[in-house]
Amino acid sequence: MNIRVDDGAILADDNVASKVRSSLIWSAVRNWGGRLVGFVIYFQLVRLLDPASIGAFAAAFAVFAFLELFVDQGLGDAILQRPTVSQGQLNTVFLLNFLVSLLVVGGIWLCAPLVEQGMKIHGLSNILRIGSLSLLINALGFCQLALFRREFQFKRLAMRGLVSTLAGGVAGVALAWLGFGVWALVAQLLVAAVVNLAMLWWRSRWYPSRELDFSGLGQMSRFGINILGVRVIEFSNYRLIDLAVGFWLGVVSLGMYSVGSKLYYIFAQLLGSVLLDVAMPAFSRMAGDRVRMREVYYQAVTMTVFVAVPVWILVAALAPELCHVAFGARWAGSEHILVPLAFLGAAQAVQYYDSTILNACGKPSHSLLLSSLKAVATLISIWIAHSYSLLAIVIGCALAQVALMPLSYWLVRQALAISLREWLGRILPFLAAVVVLWGGIYLLAEPCASWPPLLALVFKGGVGAVLYLGTLGLFARQRLMGLLVAIRSLKHG
Known part of the structure; x- marks a missing residue:
């Protein structure tokens, strides 16, 4: 399978220009709707949790957000940029992202006690270990996410974002109300990641296979390294x-x-x-x-x-x-x-x-x-x-x-x-x-x-x-x- 993007002044084509306009609207729904839902949820959580719980999870989330950059490696944007992407190349990127996520999660499990000791936040080690599973889950959806963006399927991305944010938020608020403290925030993170992945793969038109194609990987990696550097x-x-x-x-x-x-x-x-x-x-x-x-x-x-x-x-x-x-x-x-x-x-x-x-x-x-x-x-x-x-x-x-x-x-x-x-x-x-x-x-x-x-x-x-x-x-x-x-x-x- 090859996924092609035509060269030239793409916005001159009425059909593609319409896709761009539609994508802007659905991107607004995705970001604004997701943020509105997320803000209402956060509004409830800060009223149920104490500053220490909020601060401990903020420290852990900062670690997750930083390490997830290395899991993606900028290859999602490389897929977005290429004129054609073969089935084998997608399989290779998918496998590479998954293997790197395993290494990162393993490293977190080993180093979590050292991070807790260095940051002097009691209980941070367990929060890091359990919460890091979200990195593994998210890595399984990077290729799908890049393909949806490439094809201007922002309507589907909008629905995915709204549903996953709402599902994670309901779980987090419920557990916070029941007195689970910082673990309500960890549960929110994991539930949102699982629902997000399920919706990315639901009725997808691409699924991984055993075919691997390393041609073009060097070019994608060079582009991705620059993107990774910027994001870091x-x-x-x-x-x-x-x-x-x-x-x-x-x-x-x-x-x-x-x-x-x-x-x-x-x-x-x-x-x-x-x-x-x-x-x-x-x-x-x-x-x-x-x-x-x-x-x-x-x-x-x-x-x-x-x-x-x-x-x-x-x-x-x-x-x-x-x-x-x-x-x-x-x-x-x-x-x-x-x-x-x-x-x-x-x-x-x-x-x-x-x-x-x-x-x-x-x-x-x-x-x-x-x-x-x-x-x-x-x-x-x-x-x-x-x-x-x-x-x-x-x-x-x-x-x-x-x-x-x-x-x-x-x-x-x-x-x-x-x-x-x-x-x-x-x-x-x-x-x-x-x-x-x-x-x-x-x-x-x-x-x-x-x-x-x-x-x-x-x-x-x-x-x-x-x-x-x-x-x-x-x-x-x-x-x-x-x-x-x-x-x-x-x-x-």
């Missing part, structure tokens, strides 16, 4: 902070960071994952036409800044109310973690597509270089700030990411020959409107201080949205109307 570095920019906080500040601070950063990760998924899911296969098919690719990049950045930046600024401005409504008064202080992360999210929204563009242009090494420099800056900031406070660590990590933004822009500019004037002209009207949004909410802080948190959240959020859209309507009406037309065409696409 990006992990260090986000998840490694969990390990650092747990090691230096203790499990209670880790629990506070886990809760305070939860909304950041949720909004990052809601705003970024939908676009990046589809952007990778779409931009890859336009790599031969840089002029067209550059114009699509401009349009994508404009649309993303229009939507994502004001959302992030609203999150920063409404952090006290958001955290209180979401997590309760028990987690007072978590808003101080969310604010700098939300500002970081607003800055990152301008460059959501940079790594995707570099990879699609055949420059994964540039993407790897950029991620490596970010990792070094992040690690240095953590080392400097860890002796001060949790908030100092968070602010330091955010500043380290922002410091590398000019280099990211320069690399994309070299790849696509984009114009700084054109790029700034696309985003500056929205950034100016965001300043008005922030100022309006800031002025409402004192008058609304005595209001119930939910009422203040709704009122201030509504005022911020009106100020943002009103400012654009007054000073950038043509740009606003053009974007609204584009969104409407996407909806009816």
